[in-house]
Amino acid sequence: MKNNSYIYILLISSIFSFTIISCKKEEQKIVVTPESYHGLVDKLTQIMIHDVFSPPVASRIYVYPNIAAYEALNGNSKEYKSLSNQLNKLKITKPSNEEDVNHQLSSLIAYLDVAKELIFSKEKLLQYRDSLYNQWEKRNPAVFNNSKTYGLHYSKQIIDWMNKDNYAQTRTMPEHNVFSDDPAQWKPTPPSYMDAIEPHWNKIRTFTLDSASQFKPIPPPKFSLEKDSPFYKELIEVYNTHKEISKKGDSSEEIAIARFWDCNPYVSVTKGHFMFASKKITPGAHWIGICKIACLKSKFDFEKTVYAYTKTSISIADAFISCWDEKYRSNLVRPETLINNYIDEDWEPILQTPPFPEYTSGHSVVSGAASETLTSIFGDNFYFNDTTEIPYGLPAREFKSFRKAAQEAAMSRLYGGIHYISAINLGLTQGHAVFNNHQEKINYTY
Structure with missing residues (x-):
């Protein structure tokens, strides 16, 4: 009987020990x-x-959370280098304790913590964050809390650095002055005649550029309405391109291209007496979407995925600063204004003209920088199916490379009737220069 009791106690003890071990194993699984x-x-x-958010502001919202995630992930990496003392004015200190830290989890936490500081609808992100926090904490409270402390150590430093980039100061700077009789100067465009957005974006601290004007493009063709002048030839090219596309009908390839790359968050839709905005992604968001597509197709692991997003978002952010610097220097009038005033008062572009000066083309600069960045990560001749616009009612488009996609994105501005060809071609060149500088200055790997 004593032997049976002893065996029974051993059995219960074994079951209890197995249960504890199983729970511990289960607790460790924060996937x-x-x-x-x-x-x-x-x-x-x-x-x-x-x-x-406007396209320039959206680029800022993408870049800082990615940098925070990258730093939290790679603070003690043997493969990826910290961006501390590489990006302008960025200095990062490492935490003293890394015990029981899941660095990938810390990366997610750092991303969320910085992102919440950049948006208006904080509650939407906080609800999403808290639901994730609850899941992670239930799985392993100790690892979650250690990883959270570790991630917040990095996010707090990124937020401090971010808050010194002059963004807050630009919120109180004067609006762009449009009170000029000069026909070459930018004027607000139909249908909502919005004020020019972000006229002081060149004062935002750059990430890899020495200054916003480091890659100042050559000036656009000298303004002239003489029919044999280079400028007028570019103007009439916009008008004639529109006429040729219109003859083909609404299902033409050029219209499909224009709409696919529209990426204008300020499109105004009028119904009766009401006008409202049609919400869309920005040019930067489109290329961030392409980055996701490439990561998934290449089956990138977590570390490579964070690296790809970070490098791409830095190029996009610098591209906007470089482009906006030129936009408000040249302050060039849009085709729509001149065509309505001097050629055809009833003419309307296929795309709604966005509310800022013409030269250079923002989508061209950003596409040039982003496409070269993605090529450096994933290689040339990377075939992909761009499904980014499907949620916004547009079909996917296929591309043989990121560079081919960038060229199409740039030409979409001519097809859409919102840019002259110089702004498109020189915009791509400007974007390439932004990337080349990035590639030369920043070392991501050992």
């Missing part, structure tokens, strides 16, 4: 995958669309 990171980026994009 972080590349899809986890894509989910954060997608959520931030959705909130940005809801909040209707």
Whole structure:
């Protein structure tokens, strides 16, 4: 009987020990995958669309959370270098304790913590964050809390650095002056005649550029309405291109291209006496979406995924600063204004003209920088199916390379009737220069 009791006690003890070990094993499983990171980026994009951020501001919202995630992930990496003392004015200190830290989890936490500081609809992101926090904490409270402390150590430093980039100061600077009789100067365009956005974006601290004007493009063709002048020839090219496209009908390839790359968050839709905005992604968001597509196709692991997003978002952010510097220097009038005033008062572009000066083309600069960045990561001749615009009612388009996509994005501005050809071609060149500088200055790997 004593032997039976002894065996019974051993059996209960074994079951109890196995249960504890099983629980401990279960607690350790905080699963972080590349899809986890894509989910954060997608959520931030959705909130940005809801909040209707301008293209330059959207680029800022993407870049800082990615840098925070990159630093939290790679603070002690043997493969990826910290961006501390590489990006302008960025200095990062490492935490003293890394015990029981899941660095991938810390990366997600750092991303969320910085992102919440950049948007209007904070509650949407906080609800999303808290639901993730609850899941992670239930799985392993100790690892979650250690990883959270570790991630916040990096995000707090990135937020401090971010808050010194002059963005807050530009919020109180004067609006762009449009009171000029000079026909060459930019004027607000139909249908909403919005003020020019972000006239002081060149004062935002750059990431890799020495200054906003480092890659100042050559001036656009000298303004002239003489029919044999280079400028007028570019103007009439916009008008004639529109006429040829219109003859083909609404299903033409050029119209499909124009609409696919529209990426204008300020499109105004009029119904009766009401006018409202049609919410869309920005040019930067489109290329961030392409980055996701390439990561998934290449089956990038978590570390490579964070690296790809970070490098791409830095190029996009610098591209906007470089482009906006030129826009408000040249302050060039849009084709729509001149065509309505001097050629055809009833003419309307296929795309709605965005509210800022013409030269250079923002989408061209950003596409040039982003496409070269993605090529440096994934290689040339990278075939992909661009599904980025499907959520906004447009079919996917196929591309043989990122550079081919950038060329199409740039030409979409001519097809859409919103840019002259110089702004398109020189915009791509400007974007390439921004990337080349980035590539030369920043070392991501050992």
